[in-house]
Amino acid sequence: MKFIYDLHQLMAANKVILIYEGDFTQETTKSILTMAERNLESSGEESGIKKKIFNVMVEALQNIVKHSDDAKEGENGHHAAIFLISHAQSQYSIMSGNPIKNENIPNLKGALERINSLDKDGLKELYKEIIKNTTISEKGGAGLGFVDMARKSGEKLEWSFVPMNDEFSFFCLKVNIARVKETV
Amino acid sequence: MEILNLEGTADTPKIILDKGNKIFEISGRSLPEDSAEFYKPVLEWIANYAKQPNPATEFVFKLEYFNTSSSKLILDVLSALEDIEGMKIEWCYMEDDEDMEEAGKEFSELVEIPFEYRAN
Numbered sequence: 001m002k003f004i005y006d007l008h009q010l011m012a013a014n015k016v017i018l019i020y021e022g023d024f025t026q027e028t029t030k031s032i033l034t035m036a037e038r039n040l041e042s043s044g045e046e047s048g049i050k051k052k053i054f055n056v057m058v059e060a061l062q063n064i065v066k067h068s069d070d071a072k073e074g075e076n077g078h079h080a081a082i083f084l085i086s087h088a089q090s091q092y093s094i095m096s097g098n099p100i101k102n103e104n105i106p107n108l109k110g111a112l113e114r115i116n117s118l119d120k121d122g123l124k125e126l127y128k129e130i131i132k133n134t135t136i137s138e139k140g141g142a143g144l145g146f147v148d149m150a151r152k153s154g155e156k157l158e159w160s161f162v163p164m165n166d167e168f169s170f171f172c173l174k175v176n177i178a179r180v181k182e183t184v
Numbered sequence: 185m186e187i188l189n190l191e192g193t194a195d196t197p198k199i200i201l202d203k204g205n206k207i208f209e210i211s212g213r214s215l216p217e218d219s220a221e222f223y224k225p226v227l228e229w230i231a232n233y234a235k236q237p238n239p240a241t242e243f244v245f246k247l248e249y250f251n252t253s254s255s256k257l258i259l260d261v262l263s264a265l266e267d268i269e270g271m272k273i274e275w276c277y278m279e280d281d282e283d284m285e286e287a288g289k290e291f292s293e294l295v296e297i298p299f300e301y302r303a304n
Contacts, residue, residue: 026217058215058251144252
């Protein structure tokens with residue numbers, strides 16, 4: 001039973017305010033959003049920050065839902081994904097982890113590297129380019145969700161791929177949202 | 185012409201398209217999983233309206249949040265409105281919501297329709 005306490009301590013140490021592990025559907029997405037909203041509401045966070053957090057959450061959660069089918073094709077039982085939010089003094093972090101096929105890593109890596117190489121205006125242009133030129137049926141929407149997350153965050157996306165087996169890796173993503181608006 | 189009236193839900197916007205009463209409005213949250221499916225009746229309604237539109241149309245967007253898959257469909261809606269004579273977009277946002285204001289400006293750069301902005 002000690003792991004309950006350990007987990008509790010680990011979450012407290014990392015300032016985790018919400019965590020979900022398991023299968024993700026649009027219904028879980030909605031429930032998680034409702035919980036997070038209530039949480040932010042009671043913390044009295046500024047509405048601009050709340051909206052950014054909400055936006056990033058939606059994209060991160062729907063990414064997991066969209067790609068969960070890929071993982072289900074595998075037979076190793078590691079279908080589940082994880083989603084969490086932490087709230088430190090200066091920033092919120094929205095984090096997700098889900099299995100992806102190793103063969104899809106190069107494309108995803110390329111998209112993320114491109115996003116991180118761009119500044120604010122570059123991201124705006126990329127966003128417009130993708131929205132104009134892709135159709136909704138294209139799975140993953142050519143990374144539009146990641147572009148949006150990067151824009152809302154205003155910081156670089158943090159990511160890593162942890163190898164699970166020959167077929168899958170665990171894709172970890174962290175998006176930070178500063179609590180205090182930059183005074184430019 | 186038939187009125188399209190969709191009640192808003194936790195993840196879909198409220199939509200009223202009413203030619204007779206001159207109400208054309210999409211408001212609330214738009215984050216459905218399948219945006220294409222959700223916006224299909226809207227695009228169909230607009231295609232019909234385009235055949236015999238009112239002399240002037242003020243189409244109101246009053247969105248609180250939208251996800252990226254909705255953003256593509258919003259662009260599709262705007263593109264469908266683009267060819268209608270006398271079309272004007274009213275883009276409403278909460279006063280402190282710079283992201284929503286910016287989103288409206290970006291859409292306006294992608295279509296040839298006059299946009300008016302209103303902070304509530």
